[in-house]
Amino acid sequence: MKTKYMNPYLAGVLLGLVLLMAFFFSGRGLGASGAVKSVVVAAVDVVAPEHTANSGYYSKYVGEGKSPMKAWLVFEMIGVLVGGFLSGAFSGRLKWKVEHFPGITANRRLIFAGMGGILFGFGSQLGRGCTSGSALTGMASLSVAGFVSMMVIFGTAFALAFFLRKNWI
Amino acid sequence: MGPLVPQEIIGADWNLFIAFAIGIGFGFVLEQAGFSSSRKLAGMFYGYDTVVLKVFFTGAITAMLGLLFFSLFGWIDLNLIYVNPTFLGSAIVGGVIMGAGFIIGGFCPGTSVCAAAIGKIDAMIFIGGIFLGIFFFAEGYPLLKDFYMSGSMGPLKVSDVFGISGGVLALIVIITAIVMFKLGELAEKRWPREEY
Structure with a gap:
């Protein structure tokens, strides 16, 4: 059937090539939830820095010289926002809905x-x-x-x- | 030769810029494929639209073959590629919770960000939910830690478990994917869909 979206197999090959480039350049793959984790850690660190310093979970990501937002996945997900927006603009799909x-x-x-x-x-x-x-x-x-x-x-x-x-x- | 940043062929300061550029490609492809629509994603589980199956498996196989061939040509050192470690219990229970989140919410984290980028309000609410869910996990971590850390198997590969080469495993995955693609095409003929 006719569709306004890209052929799924072509999209899959392109997705695979993007993932391959992540491996080739940075030695790691794609991700998404890890970026939200960084935002959660950074937000809790602003609101309750003592809590993050003493917690078994947050303390891994905060402290001297560590900045949770300066992470690979955070920058990658900012790119996803930009790329998704560009694609939506390109195909006329930008709409509050x-x-x-x-x-x-x-x-x-x-x-x-x-x-x-x-x-x-x-x-x-x-x-x-x-x-x-x-x-x-x-x-x-x-x-x-x-x-x-x-x-x-x-x-x-x-x-x-x-x-x-x-x-x- | 590769991976370039871990071997310092490209400076580490470039890594975040590379992440941003790769993210643009990731978001663009997801949106072009239609992953910005929860109804299209959920179609996978009712048979009326199997785009998730086709894009996901074609993507995984392309990258899998890319890594194997790059390694064969000496373009990449697979020992320097991050392999996510296996903790069987938490992977299974976490996967069950994520699967429930998928069919209830209609997105996964990557697709929700992509959908939010074109103005889908349901996706923005989903992202707010992810934020809360991660916060609940972080606050509950002292209680969850023992289970979270149990059953560590390290960065284990499927090919090593079955004692086969990466190439043979890739072939099995490709054959499985082709069979599933055929089933997907049949399902789409059986259950009609609208265009979202």
């Missing part, structure tokens, strides 16, 4: 988006990376963690799809 299945209200969509985000954020920390950082990058480097993340994330979403069908179809 709550996108949802017509069978549900915009408010319901927003509530579920928020809940999904909380789960994804929490899970990405426990699982050491999200779909980009653990699954996609991990698979390209043949890592067991990458294949496990991919299978468990997609497997769980498939298993729960029936219960959430009223939100989507």
